[in-house]
Amino acid sequence: xxxxxxxxxxxxxxxxxxxxxxxxxxxxxxxxxxxxxxxxxxxxxxxxxxxxxxxxxxxxxxxxxxxxxxxxxxxxxxxxxxxxxxxxxxxxxxxxxxxxxxxxxxxxxxxxxxxxxxxxxxxxxxxxxxxxxxxxxxxxxxxxxxxxxxxxxxxxxxxxxxxxxxxxxxxxxxxxxxxxxxxxxxxxxxxxxxxxxxxxxxxxxxxxxxxxxxxxxxxxxxxxxxxxxxxxxxxxxxxxxxxxxxxxxxxxxxxxxxxxxxxxxxxxxxxxxxxxxxxxxxxxxxxxxxxxxxxxxxxxxxxxxxxxxxxxxxxxxxxxxxxxxxxxxxxxxxxxxxxxxxxxxxxxxxxxxxxxxxxxxxxxxxxxxxxxxxxxxxxxxxxxxxxxxxxxxxxxxxxxxxxxxxxxxxxxxxxxxxxxxxxxxxxxx
Numbered sequence: 001x002x003x004x005x006x007x008x009x010x011x012x013x014x015x016x017x018x019x020x021x022x023x024x025x026x027x028x029x030x031x032x033x034x035x036x037x038x039x040x041x042x043x044x045x046x047x048x049x050x051x052x053x054x055x056x057x058x059x060x061x062x063x064x065x066x067x068x069x070x071x072x073x074x075x076x077x078x079x080x081x082x083x084x085x086x087x088x089x090x091x092x093x094x095x096x097x098x099x100x101x102x103x104x105x106x107x108x109x110x111x112x113x114x115x116x117x118x119x120x121x122x123x124x125x126x127x128x129x130x131x132x133x134x135x136x137x138x139x140x141x142x143x144x145x146x147x148x149x150x151x152x153x154x155x156x157x158x159x160x161x162x163x164x165x166x167x168x169x170x171x172x173x174x175x176x177x178x179x180x181x182x183x184x185x186x187x188x189x190x191x192x193x194x195x196x197x198x199x200x201x202x203x204x205x206x207x208x209x210x211x212x213x214x215x216x217x218x219x220x221x222x223x224x225x226x227x228x229x230x231x232x233x234x235x236x237x238x239x240x241x242x243x244x245x246x247x248x249x250x251x252x253x254x255x256x257x258x259x260x261x262x263x264x265x266x267x268x269x270x271x272x273x274x275x276x277x278x279x280x281x282x283x284x285x286x287x288x289x290x291x292x293x294x295x296x297x298x299x300x301x302x303x304x305x306x307x308x309x310x311x312x313x314x315x316x317x318x319x320x321x322x323x324x325x326x327x328x329x330x331x332x333x334x335x336x337x338x339x340x341x342x343x344x345x346x347x348x349x350x351x352x353x354x355x356x357x358x359x360x361x362x363x364x365x366x367x368x369x370x371x372x373x374x375x376x377x378x379x380x381x382x383x384x385x386x387x388x389x390x391x392x393x394x395x396x397x398x399x400x401x402x403x404x405x406x407x408x409x410x411x412x413x414x415x416x417x418x419x420x421x422x423x424x425x426x427x428x429x
Contacts, residue, residue: 015186015367016053017119018112019043020073022105023089024124026062026096032153033091036123039152039178040086043121045298046182046330046365049079056082057111061101062092064130069104073111098128102135102164106142118145119185122164126157136164148172148181179262182330183363250288250429251352253308254278255340255380258295258324259360259387261331267387267413268326271359274385274416276321278357281420283429284314291317292343296336298329299365304339308347333364337371337403344378354380355423358403359387359413362396372403383409385419 021040025033040058047054057073070089076082105120112118120139126149140147149161150172161171172180256278258271275293282289291312293305305320306312312320337358344354356375362384375382384404386395401407411419 016055016113016116017047017185018055018057018073018116019047019119019121019185020057020059020105022101022120022122022124023058023060024062024096024098024101024122025060025090025092027093028096028127029125029153030091030093032125035152035175037086037089039123039150039175040121041083042178042298042330043181043185044079044082044086045300046179046332047185048366049076049082051077055111055113058086058089059101059105059108060089060092061098061104062094062096064097064100066092066094066097067101067104069108073109074113075111096124096128097130098122098124098126098160098164099130099132099135102132102139106135106138109142116144118142120145120147121181122147122149123152124149124161124164125151125153125155126160126164128160132160132163136166139164140166146170146184148184150177150181176262176265176328179330179363179365182365186365250283250424251349252282252289252424253344253347253349253352253354254282254289254291254423255344255354255356256291256293257333257336257340257356257358257360258293259297259331259333259358260295260301260325260327260329261297262328263331263361263363264387265326265328270413271385271387272321272324274359274413274419275357276318277416278420278423279314279317279321281423281425281427282314283424283426284312284317286311288429289424290347292340293317293320293324294336294340294343295324295327296332296339297327299332299335301327301329302332302335302339304343307343330365331360331363332366333358333360333403334366334368334371337368338374341371341374341378341380344375344380348378354378356380356382357419357423358382358384360384360400361387362399362403364399368399368403376405381405381409383411383419383422385411385413385416387413 023036044056055074058071059067060070061067071085076085147165148170149164151161152175162168165171256275260268284291290308292307295305296302305324306317340356382403382405384400386400401410404410
């Protein structure tokens with residue numbers, strides 16, 4: 001098990017992180033203190049609380065003499081005990097001395113691990129009664145650290161929040177920004193090192209969306225083998241999407257995955273509209289095309305809305321899509337991919353082509369390699385559609401194109417008319 005954990009660290013799959021929350025518990029945030037606690041719990045849901053992966057600590061503060069390290073970094077080794085400790089964090093009341101709290105945090109780094117970034121997440125409204133410049137500078141000077149500032153309430157002082165972080169982009173506004181915090185934290189050095197290893201040793205490491213055979217793509221094809229017909233692609237090659245499917249080739253199992261995490265709230269309906277248009281065009285019948293639908297958000301929020309063996313009619317599928325609920329939460333794409341892989345595995349048909357359409361912004365809180373590999377082993381063609389409403393975060397093109405069978409199997413949401421050409425249609429079935 002230890003060797004597996006070490007390999008996970010080496011390949012950047014687990015992306016281990018150290019996180020310390022610095023929590024304003026003063027009178028000015030009394031009305032939103034409980035929301036701050038909920039925010040922290042939402043972030044923790046997006047982490048992997050294990051001894052060799054993510055460690056969390058918490059400092060609660062108010063006045064100059066009230067800074068307390070209530071949770072030591074790495075003290076809790078599992079999600080349940082950590083959540084209980086967070087629930088029990090106290091509210092102090094009193095005046096706001098954020099500057100002193102930042103100094104306290106900078107000098108209490110016990111438990112941090114070598115070679116890992118220490119992520120500070122400061123939750124406050126920005127209205128401090130003391131001078132924060134020296135405390136903020138001291139915190140930012142902690143070796144290998146990053147400082148984020150989060151405000152939950154409607155009233156806040158952004159200038160002070162930016163002074164805390166020293167970086168405008170590290171200021172998060174609103175209770176729905178927990179997904180962005182998780183994405184920033186899990187975009188760690190381990191994954192950067194893993195990418196460097198892939199670049200240097202393409203044969204040894206295979207990342208999502210990449211076949212091992214791709215590592216040998218620089219080799220010239222063999223011209224002397226007479227057993228290979230000129231018009232037939234090699235078995236291991238990735239066939240590019242064609243403009244139209246062959247006539248009467250309508251025996252398909254089509255999977256659809258919706259991203260229902262917090263970052264896609266404003267554009268959730270876009271996914272449903274595209275999916276409904278796809279369902280409307282396909283020849284959905286038990287002996288032709290069947291559809292399965294999975295929707296996901298946080299680690300415990302993956303739901304099967306329809307599976308292949310139910311043989312839902314076109315009308316039933318359209319109603320399921322129209323009534324799909326928005327969950328909110330963090331982005332656990334890998335959980336949805338693995339669930340969909342099981343649906344395909346449980347209902348395989350002879351002479352049936354399998355395709356999967358994944359809607360997401362590409363910022364999964366965990367590595368998608370396991371789920372993608374489970375799909376590829378079954379010969380499922382994966383299409384990804386980039387959905388984004390956050391102009392600052394945008395799309396994670398590396399993940400979106402990495403999950404797809406090939407980069408040309410990625411589509412922007414504005415190009416869905418072209419996307420639909422790659423799926424069966426009643427026009428020729």
